[in-house]
Amino acid sequence: MARKKSPAGGKKKKEEFVPRIVVFACNWCSYAGADSAGVNRIQYSPHFRVIRTMCSGRVHPGFVLRAFEMGADGVLVSGCHIGDCHYIFGNERAVENYEKMKALVRTLGLEEGRIGLEWVSAAEGPRWGQVIDEFVERVRRLGPSPVGR
Amino acid sequence: MESVIQSIRSSRAYSCLECGKCTASCPIARFNGAFSPRRVVAEAIERGGGEHLLADELLWECLTCGICELRCPTDVHFGALVRSLRAAAVERGFAGHPSHGGVLQSLMRMMTSPTLKQDRMWWVTEDLEVESRGEILYFVGCLPYFDDLFAPDLNLRSTDIARSTVQLLNAAGIKPVVDSNERCCGHDLLWTGDVENFRRLAEHNVAAIRETGATVVVTACAECAKTLRDVYPEWVGPLGFEVKHLSSLIVEHASSFRFKENTGKVTFQDPCRLSRHMGEVAAPRQAMGLVPGLELVEMLHSGVNAVCCGTSAWTNCGQTSRSIQAERLQEAGSTGAATLVTACPKCQIHFRCALSDGRADAENNMNIQDLSVLLASCL
Numbered sequence: 279m280a281r282k283k284s285p286a287g288g289k290k291k292k293e294e295f296v297p298r299i300v301v302f303a304c305n306w307c308s309y310a311g312a313d314s315a316g317v318n319r320i321q322y323s324p325h326f327r328v329i330r331t332m333c334s335g336r337v338h339p340g341f342v343l344r345a346f347e348m349g350a351d352g353v354l355v356s357g358c359h360i361g362d363c364h365y366i367f368g369n370e371r372a373v374e375n376y377e378k379m380k381a382l383v384r385t386l387g388l389e390e391g392r393i394g395l396e397w398v399s400a401a402e403g404p405r406w407g408q409v410i411d412e413f414v415e416r417v418r419r420l421g422p423s424p425v426g427r
Numbered sequence: 428m429e430s431v432i433q434s435i436r437s438s439r440a441y442s443c444l445e446c447g448k449c450t451a452s453c454p455i456a457r458f459n460g461a462f463s464p465r466r467v468v469a470e471a472i473e474r475g476g477g478e479h480l481l482a483d484e485l486l487w488e489c490l491t492c493g494i495c496e497l498r499c500p501t502d503v504h505f506g507a508l509v510r511s512l513r514a515a516a517v518e519r520g521f522a523g524h525p526s527h528g529g530v531l532q533s534l535m536r537m538m539t540s541p542t543l544k545q546d547r548m549w550w551v552t553e554d555l556e557v558e559s560r561g562e563i564l565y566f567v568g569c570l571p572y573f574d575d576l577f578a579p580d581l582n583l584r585s586t587d588i589a590r591s592t593v594q595l596l597n598a599a600g601i602k603p604v605v606d607s608n609e610r611c612c613g614h615d616l617l618w619t620g621d622v623e624n625f626r627r628l629a630e631h632n633v634a635a636i637r638e639t640g641a642t643v644v645v646t647a648c649a650e651c652a653k654t655l656r657d658v659y660p661e662w663v664g665p666l667g668f669e670v671k672h673l674s675s676l677i678v679e680h681a682s683s684f685r686f687k688e689n690t691g692k693v694t695f696q697d698p699c700r701l702s703r704h705m706g707e708v709a710a711p712r713q714a715m716g717l718v719p720g721l722e723l724v725e726m727l728h729s730g731v732n733a734v735c736c737g738t739s740a741w742t743n744c745g746q747t748s749r750s751i752q753a754e755r756l757q758e759a760g761s762t763g764a765a766t767l768v769t770a771c772p773k774c775q776i777h778f779r780c781a782l783s784d785g786r787a788d789a790e791n792n793m794n795i796q797d798l799s800v801l802l803a804s805c806l
Contacts, residue, residue: 339576340528347533374579381575382530386537387545424542 297351297417299326301410302341304334304368307358307399314403322407323414326354333357334395335368339379342393346383346425352392352417356409359397369397388423391416434511435471438504443468449495449505454734455488458750462488464495464505471508481516487523487743491618492735493703513620523619526744527576531615534572538610539627547571548607550586555593557605564641564668565592565603566632566655568648569611573772581779585772591803592647592673598806599680603645608635614650614700615740617658629662636668647673647799649698649771653705672701673799674710674770681717686805690720693801694764696755696778697733698771706731711770711798718805724762734758736774737781752781760793770798 303309309330315322331337334357342353355376357369376395383393394416396409435441449464450456456463462485470480480486491506499505516522525532537543550571551557557565573585596603613628632655636644646652649672656670677684693715701707708730715723728734737751738744756778759767769775778795 338528338530340525340530340533343530343533343537347537378576378579382534382572385545385547385549385571385575386534387543387547424544425537425540426542 295418295421296325298349299352299414299417300345300350301326301328301354302331302337303328304357305330305332306364308356310400311398311402311406315406318403320403320407322411325414326410333365333368335371339375339382342379349426351423354394354413356396356398359399389420391420431515438508440468440471440503440508442501443503444501448498452494452498454751455747459747461485481519482521486512490735490739492699497703497731510618514622517620523742526741531741535611535616536624539624550589556597556602557593558602560640561604563601563603563643564636564639565605566644566646566651568651570772577776581783583779588647588772588797588799591799594803599683604639604641606635606639612651612654614654618740619742626662629659633659633663633666642668644668644670645673645676649701653700672707674714677714678710684717686718688720689718689805691766692722692764693766693768694724694726694759694762696767696769696774697730698774699735701770702731702733724764726758726762736777738777752778766794766796768796768798768801
């Protein structure tokens with residue numbers, strides 16, 4: 279995935295940085311929450327791409343690093359609230375994985391704010407919009423990822 | 428395809444007698460009957476490394492441990508053949524199955540980014556004396572990343588190896604350079620066919636090491652040592668510095684160490700890169716011999732005949748790997764030693780993993796320790 283270059287000549291003096299964000303959303307809660315946000319016509323930031331996984335516990339640190347490797351500026355993992363996991367303890371796995379991710383991202387020299395772990399239930403459409411807005415804003419302030427080539 | 432034919436030629440595959448000693452000695456073939464180095468060589472000759480061979484998943488099973496090359500009567504370089512077949516396979520979009528969700532391959536590829544400023548020095552505690560410029564550089568490798576990834580599950584702090592190495596160097600009166608700009612040596616990318624990114628890492632590391640003014644590079648990792656010493660010159664020309672594994676450096680400075688007595692009984696796992704690839708069999712043993720009272724008992728297969736730890740280059744870890752590890756641990760346990768010492772951080776990770784999955788019984792449940800950690804504990 280090549281990073282898009284700014285228009286030739288750079289006539290626009292200050293082009294606003296639009297972060298590329300990958301969101302891993304679990305099938306049972308967060309993805310349905312995103313649907314619910316759509317059904318409720320919630321207006322929120324469009325600067326993210328969702329990847330649906332069956333469970334937030336499936337999101338290995340390798341997936342997150344792969345997203346960064348391919349040019350992501352931020353990666354958010356979202357699942358069911360603790361206690362609500364469709365697979366009983368999958369989101370507890372997600373917490374363990376997230377701790378590893380945090381450590382790896384820190385050693386790599388990326389800012390910790392570039393990754394996030396959030397719980398959004400199927401009924402929390404407005405919360406989904408809010409979580410995405412906050413995360414996009416956080417990554418926007420951090421600027422482009424230093425991994426970009 | 429030209430490069431594959433070239434490498435079939437340069438790996439001496441044409442001199443294969445089809446005697447099958449390679450397959451008979453291969454640790455993978457022992458547990459996975461579908462894999463046979465002899466068949467790979469035969470097919471490479473027959474089809475000139477065609478699509479069929481490159482698409483074969485078994486190509487990624489090889490550990491490149493080098494035992495087949497040792498046994499081969501006609502000196503076929505099977506490891507080199509596999510390396511170039513994999514590079515050709517990657518070019519055509521084939522790949523092995525990376526273990527750990529591909530996280531280590533991603534890390535290595537991300538480290539090729541020149542703008543990356545890693546925060547990899549957190550393991551340097553206050554008691555360690557390190558410099559930013561100097562004669563001797565300690566190449567840490569991926570140890571801080573291994574800590575991040577494996578410490579929670581395996582209860583293993585790989586950076587203990589780094590701290591112990593600096594303690595040993597300090598004890599010999601050496602204040603090593605530790606470079607925060609260092610990247611992964613790229614060993615695993617090279618052996619899984621990602622040669623472009625390997626070249627980037629090699630060029631970066633050589634330039635970074637030169638910048639520190641170091642003339643000797645020491646590392647506690649067998650793979651880093653092999654890659655820096657033997658492979659980098661092939662890719663980036665003369666290095667301008669010497670590369671040594673920690674064990675050789677300790678033997679050279681033997682007179683400056685006064686180790687405390689340790690009456691333990693240990694056995695040694697020769698890492699394949701150190702023993703068969705680099706021919707360093709004596710140095711780790713001599714280094715352990717400096718500790719008064721320490722008893723080293725050899726396993727049935729030791730030195731250049733040692734059995735690999737079961738996985739290589741973070742690829743294709745599975746049932747076959749487990750079987751190799753279980754058998755090797757049994758072999759180690761049957762020596763009566765309480766500790767299995769190794770000189771490669773990955774051997775330690777793989778054996779610890781094998782012990783942690785519930786397969787360990789009383790016989791092979793042993794302590795696994797890196798050479799540097801063992802020696803530093805006797806300072």
